Amino acid sequence: MGLLAPRRRLLFLLSEEMKGYLPQLEPYSSDYQLMVYASRDLEDWLKCKWERSSREVQEELEAALDNNFEAFKAFLNFWAGLWLEKWRERVKVLSTRPKLPPDVLKRIKKAKRVYRQMPHGRELKKMLARKLISQGEICMPGFIAERLIIEEIAKRSRGSQEPFKFPETFALDLFNALSHRISRLPKEKGPLIYLNIKLRML
Structure with a gap:
């Protein structure tokens, strides 16, 4: 079957x-x-x-x-x-897509582009999702992992020229930094994911 x-x-x-x-x-x-x-x-x-x-x-x-x-x-x-x-x-x-300042949108788009191009990006997301699950974040760990990666890339690539040059240890550096962030999540309350979808039950 x-x-x-x-x-x-x-x-x-x-x-x-x-x-x-x-x-x-x-x-x-x-x-x-x-x-x-x-x-x-x-x-x-x-x-x-x-x-x-x-x-x-x-x-x-x-x-x-x-x-x-x-x-x-x-x-x-x-x-x-x-x-x-x-x-x-x-x-x-969310009932409508949030309006972000143009400079923030530009940074996010750039970070998403870097994430899609980076070596070992998929493996990094899987490893972080497993880390999230181990910390009790059982709801949408893949979405949360991707959001954290993009946020961290946006922070690190601010002011850098394109095309972005990946250090050899880029994925490992991101994993180490985000692992510390994930370890602190149980102490943090509030949303990590914002969805623009329609649910009948809401």
């Missing part, structure tokens, strides 16, 4: 557990995007905790759904509650 079937089952079960916390949730409306985020984060969390690849996680999920269904549902209910708690803490949904 391909990966799609267990993912669909997981999405359905997760939406059922989410309804216990959010009775107004309608998974097959615009709220579907919330379920996509949650199921993706659950898979990333399991990959981190089980130290497995995506395919191995899907195989183990399929086995759990077939052989230990009630225990897995209880786990899903617990995890969904934790995820929603982090969603409320770390994610701010």
Whole structure:
């Protein structure tokens, strides 16, 4: 069986557990995007905790759904509650796109361009996402990791000429700096991600 079937089952079960916390949730409306985020984060969390690849996680999920269904549902209910708690803490949904000063927009665009071009950027994001998960940031760790990387690049590349020259240790330097930032996150409250999406439940 391909990966799609267990993912669909997981999405359905997760939406059922989410309804216990959010009775107004309608998974097959615009709220579907919330379920996509949650199921993706659950898979990333399991990959981190089980130290497995995506395919191995899907195989183990399929086995759990077939052989230990009630225990897995209880786990899903617990995890969904934790995820929603982090969603409320770390994610701010905006009705309109925020207007930033032109110089700030320019720096962000430049930082995004540098991030896309930098060696080992994808590996850096994965490592930081795992670090975030280990610190309890189970909601959208990939989004948070990318945002932190772009912020750090914007800070470091301020005033530099283009094309940006990457030091040999650039990715490692970013990882070390951002690891310290992530270690402090449990003491920081408030949003880290701003989304311009429409959710029916809000």
